[in-house]
Amino acid sequence: MLIKKNGYLRTLEKGKKSKNAIVFTLDAVFAIIAAAIIIFAVLFYTSQLSRTPFAKQSLSRISKDSLTVLEKDYSLKYSVQSGSYDGIQSFLDSLPTQICARIGLKDSSGALFKIINKSGCPDYSPSTDRIIHRRVFVADDASQIQHIYYAEITAWYSVDSTGGSL
Amino acid sequence: MMCNIFKAKKSQVMSADVAIAVSIFLVILIASFWSWEYFGKKTKSVDIRNDLEIISKNALDMLVQSPGVPSNWSDFSAADFNETSVLAIGLAESSSSNALDLTYNEQSAGLTPGNYLVLDESKVQQLDSLSQYRYDYFQRILGIYGSNYEFQLDVSPWDGSNYSQKYFVGRNMTDSSQNVVRNDRFALMNNTRSRITLFVWQDCGGVKC
Numbered sequence: 007m008l009i010k011k012n013g014y015l016r017t018l019e020k021g022k023k024s025k026n027a028i029v030f031t032l033d034a035v036f037a038i039i040a041a042a043i044i045i046f047a048v049l050f051y052t053s054q055l056s057r058t059p060f061a062k063q064s065l066s067r068i069s070k071d072s073l074t075v076l077e078k079d080y081s082l083k084y085s086v087q088s089g090s091y092d093g094i095q096s097f098l099d100s101l102p103t104q105i106c107a108r109i110g111l112k113d114s115s116g117a118l119f120k121i122i123n124k125s126g127c128p129d130y131s132p133s134t135d136r137i138i139h140r141r142v143f144v145a146d147d148a149s150q151i152q153h154i155y156y157a158e159i160t161a162w163y164s165v166d167s168t169g170g171s172l
Numbered sequence: 173m174m175c176n177i178f179k180a181k182k183s184q185v186m187s188a189d190v191a192i193a194v195s196i197f198l199v200i201l202i203a204s205f206w207s208w209e210y211f212g213k214k215t216k217s218v219d220i221r222n223d224l225e226i227i228s229k230n231a232l233d234m235l236v237q238s239p240g241v242p243s244n245w246s247d248f249s250a251a252d253f254n255e256t257s258v259l260a261i262g263l264a265e266s267s268s269s270n271a272l273d274l275t276y277n278e279q280s281a282g283l284t285p286g287n288y289l290v291l292d293e294s295k296v297q298q299l300d301s302l303s304q305y306r307y308d309y310f311q312r313i314l315g316i317y318g319s320n321y322e323f324q325l326d327v328s329p330w331d332g333s334n335y336s337q338k339y340f341v342g343r344n345m346t347d348s349s350q351n352v353v354r355n356d357r358f359a360l361m362n363n364t365r366s367r368i369t370l371f372v373w374q375d376c377g378g379v380k381c
Binding site: 031034037038041045048049052059060063064067068071072074075078079097100102 | 189192193196200203207211214222225226229288289290330334335355356357358359360363364365
């Protein structure tokens with residue numbers, strides 16, 4: 007075994023213990039730490055990239071389309087006039103499985119008088135990203151007098167469908 | 173002096189700290205090359221996916237929100253239907269609820285009350301019948317450019333319990349389809365709720381794109 011002694015390489019005699027030691031240099035330690043920090047920082051920030059950057063846009067479009075279609079095919083109007091909300095319910099239930107939604111109906115004073123939830127969707131948590139849209143429609147009362155109502159849709163993705171980020 | 177140099181007994185062969193430093197340097201170098209390669213591929217994959225998403229959304233917006241240019245393009249025969257006569261394809265009805273003719277005014281359906289998200293079934297039928305002959309033209313006019321990009325458009329009216337596909341435009345997906353992007357819109361067609369689905373993907377013929 008070779009050891010360094012007085013600047014020369016010497017052969018260590020068998021049975022003798024060397025008093026010299028190899029010190030791990032501090033600059034090598036700093037270099038390793040710096041390199042590790044940089045690599046882990048890059049890995050961390052690139053892992054934060056959203057896998058679904060357009061998810062909110064899609065949800066917004068579908069929400070707006072939903073209210074538009076329900077208003078144009080008079081489902082909103084007839085539901086309020088008849089008191090039966092099956093048309094709205096069937097539309098919500100036919101939305102894609104990864105989308106949860108609820109429609110709230112409000113009168114002209116803004117008072118909420120009916121909520122229709124998509125079947126099988128758990129309620130959202132306060133931290134869930136939600137999209138909200140509103141649409142105005144007109145419906146008659148029993149005396150054939152027209153009143154203004156508001157339909158408000160709240161939509162969100164069910165948790166498992168987004169991979170945790172929108 | 174030259175003889176003294178050759179007779180010198182001191183020499184630097186190798187020190188342990190140099191060996192350790194070199195090995196650490198090699199580890200960092202290899203890690204850097206690996207990271208470069210990995211993140212380059214990942215960035216490219218994300219970029220292609222985003223491109224497909226944007227193209228798909230824009231194409232679907234144009235189809236369901238506008239009547240096309242000219243708005244009566246569905247009246248053209250197959251022989252008259254070409255890139256000079258039809259500048260844009262849209263499925264929305266050509267007239268508004270107050271009977272304004274969009275052919276004359278060339279208005280966007282989004283700004284005209286009545287026919288936003290209200291589709292003209294004759295336009296959907298025309299698109300369906302022409303798609304197998306004019307697929308390349310439809311690709312260009314819908315902006316579905318890109319290397320090996322393909323598309324499929326489904327129009328599915330509500331039958332009381334489900335959305336059932338009634339019209340099909342474009343190509344079928346195969347086992348070699350990659351990076352498939354799907355976008356849905358809802359609209360009315362003949363006073364019936366309908367779902368309009370656009371799929372856009374890459375097809376590189378069985379190899380990874």
